[in-house]
Amino acid sequence: MSDDNTSLPPISRRSALKLLGVGAAGSMVGYTRFAKPHPTIHQQESLDLPRYHSQGKKVVVIGGGLAGLAAAYELSQRGFQVTLLEKAPQLGGKVASWKINVGDDEFMMEHGFHGFFPQYYNLKSLVSELSINDNFQSLDFYSLVFKDPDRYRPEVFRPSNTAFPWNIVDLAISSPNRLRWGINLTKIKHLEVFHAITGFKIPRTYDTYDTITVADWVRGEFPQGLYDLYFLPFAKSSLNAPDTLSTGELLQFFHFYFFGNPEGLAFNGTVDDMGTSLVQPIAAAIRANGGQILTDVSVSEIQCQDNKIQAIAYQQGDEQTDVPFWTKKNELIAADSLEYYGAGDAMYAVNPETEEGLSLTCTHQGCTVGRQPDGSFLCPCHGARYDANGKRLSGPAQRDLPQFKVQDREADQVQLVAENPSNDLQRGTLAADYVVLATDVPGTRHLFTRLVGDRDPEAQRKVDQLVVSDPFAVGRFWLDRDFPWEHSKFASLSGYALTDSITLYHQIQTQFKDWAARTGGSVVELHAYCYKEKEFPTQEALLATFEQELYEIVPELKGATVIHRQLVNQKNFSGYPPNSYGDRPTTESEISNLMYAGDWVKMPFPCGLMERAISSGLLAANSILQREGVQRRPILSVNPEGVFKI
Structure with a gap:
């Protein structure tokens, strides 16, 4: 790939600092250019507690996505009797895989490409414990490509070994668009933005910025280039649109993925599908430790007495x-x-x-x-x-x-x-000492309709207030020809009516690489993170737009034969609208033995997407471990706070 900043004059680190208005920042932080900071330990035991539980307490985990799998994995390792219930035929939730047929070939389909960023510390720790590091591969760099190349040239993100402010300096040095960022710290609004993105702190940031949407926050004298190049792509990759996303949540997301992250923005992908590479190994470890996993399960009743869940009735089929x-x-x-x-x-x-x-x-x-x-x-x-x-x-x-x-x-x-x-439905009832509810927002709201008996109404109120974001869609196309591509194998896109990213599966995963080598074809996925339903009310409209934009993104594919189309279209991702942070449920619910896990749970440190799901599951497990006097698992995070005060 050519170096996209060759047309700009070189810039020194001192000049980059002046450009950003942070010339003194190096003396204000405890990082140096050469000493990479370590992850922060959020939870670590100070007491000498036993690691294993010996009383045979029973835990029912409802939901087999990453959050539920993480909770079940940790508890099954520690001596608890764990039963995991999943409504779908397959485990994984938003990272599930299932079989599809394309002609005479069989493939594993997914909900869309997922990147494993290096600051996914808790997810990475599970991968290491399971000895499945070889299931992942580096994608080397990550591109952000704009529809109008005359306005912005492609941005390229690579691994880093530095934290703020040096990661910003490195970005300014490498960015071909640095003169279009539009930052002028003599303007009050620009200075406010700079302080907001570099001074993240829970709960202060939410107290200040959770009342306004991102779209409203950036109106007026906001650095337009900064928004177009970084804020808009980051906002949409949270699967929440700027007109519905809390600014406080965006600042958390931005801090986790960039300002508080010393790892850079390059990431790994799976060698095979997500189910094979990640989900199945976690499930195998749960079963190896005596855990039971049931799929195709519908919970028919959750029996609650004296504000404590006693049993779960279910149907399997x-x-x-x-x-x-x-x-x-x-x-x-x-x-x-x-x-x-x-x-x-x-x-x-x-x-x-x-x-x-x-x-x-x-x-x-x-x-x-x-x-x-x-x-x-x-x-x-x-x-x-x-x-x-x-x-x-x-x-x-x-x-x-x-x-x-x-x-x-x-x-x-x-x-x-x-x-x-x-x-032929099989019916059963499970007694429970503890329950971990690890379903998505629609699933959680549904399960609360199955609760019977005496429980705290505050739990119901908080769950009723949860919302889902705009729907997402994935269009994957098998084509009869390959094409040249100078950008990353996964690239974010900007400026299109529907498409937010492109993935070249025939250059990443084994099953598609083998098919492409055999046929000369390609497998391309387009992803819309949070589209507006009124603009694309049917799946026919989604498919037609995806295909039209595919030819705009890759003109060389015009005239190619589409061998197969596959669409994934769901509305189940967590919404983070303004004024939702304060009432968002935490790990421990108002029902005495009910824990929550999932990307909708209020987190005590910055995290996002898969890492948020995994971390929430481990936090739920830790709450149970702590109540039973068992040593908690250390939970890791990026530096939880920014270096400047808001």
């Missing part, structure tokens, strides 16, 4: 259970004789006259089918067709659409239950 669930009305689908509920790949159509409904999730590979003028339903991905009652007519799908009936209505939502629950 496919999704056709007799457990009812609530789903909100979708006003964005064109109105016809049906009502539409849900979003992403969890959509339902209801006939208001008969109160009968259909799941609109194609039984082939999970895309959302759309209603046609003749009343039938068509899958936009691979052409499966169903009649008005959901009966399969043609295409690759082998099963009918699941049928539901309306059990209750309330304002803008309905409660659905399967019309024909499976006959």
Whole structure:
């Protein structure tokens, strides 16, 4: 790859410091140019406590994503009797993998590319303990590419060995856009921005900035280049749009990924799919220590007495259970004789006259089918067709659409239950000394509808206030030709209507590299982190836009044959809107033996995405360990505070 800053004159470190207005910053921090700071230890025992629990206490972990897996892993290592329940057929949550077919070939599909940054200290510690470091590979550098090359040239991020302010100096030296950052510290607004991003501190930053969205914060005299080049891409990569994201949360995110991070922004990718590379090894370790893992599980009842969970009743089988669930009305689908509920790949159509409904999730590979003028339903991905009652007519799908009936209505939502629950469901009840709730926001809100008995209403209130962010979408394309590409194998993109990143899977993961070597083709993924549903109300619109923008991003692919399309479209990521920090649930809930884990949990130190999920799971495990007098696991973080005062 060519060096993108060759057209700019060289700049010295002293000049870079002056450009940033931090000429004296080096004397204000305890870091030097040559001494890389170590991670901060958030939790470490000061007492000499036993490492293993010997009383056989039972822990039920609900949710098999990274948060639940981390909690179950740690507790199973320490002598607890752990049972992990997961609703889906596969473990992993947002990093799950599942089988798909492309012609005669079988691949493992995912929810989208995930990068493993070097400051994911707690995730990295699990990887080392499991001896699976070889499952990951360095991607060397990371590019940010703009649609309009005349406005901004590509930014390139590489590994670093320095902390603030030297990481900023290095960025200024290497950036081809440094003269377009637009920073002028003689302006009050610019000085305020500089202090905010370099002075992060919990809870002070949230007290000051949690009341305003990022979009509102950057209005007026904000350094435009700084926003376009760094703030906007970072905001959207949190899977929250600037018009809905709390500025306090963005500053936390920014501190974790850059200002408090001495590791740089290059990262690793998995050699194989996420399930094979990470999820399965964690699950194997849980089972090896006596833990039980059940998938395809629907929790039917959570029994609570005297503000303590006593038992979990569940059903195991496919999704056709007799457990009812609530789903909100979708006003964005064109109105016809049906009502539409849900979003992403969890959509339902209801006939208001008969109160009968259909799941609109194609039984082939999970895309959302759309209603046609003749009343039938068509899958936009691979052409499966169903009649008005959901009966399969043609295409690759082998099963009918699941049928539901309306059990209750309330304002803008309905409660659905399967019309024909499976006959072979296995039912069971688990006693619990402790419960870790590690589901996503929709799952957590649903599980609170299954709580029966006596519990603190404050827990219900806080869960009711949780929100989800705008939906995300992933379009993956198998094409019959390769193409030249000078940027990183995963690159952030800016300036497109939908697409926020591109991943060249045929240059990263083994299964796709082998296929490309055999066929001469390529496998490309485009990711939209947080798009607006009103702009792309259907999956057909998402696929069409992804494909159109693919040819804009890679003109060499115009005229290529698309062998296969795969769409992932979900609305289940945590939202961090203004004024949500104060009431966000912490690890320990108001219910005495219920712990929370997940990316929606309030964290006591800066972290994001996968590291936030893993860390929250380990914090939940630590809370249980502490209550039982067992040594807690050391929890690591980047430097939790910025060097300047706000």
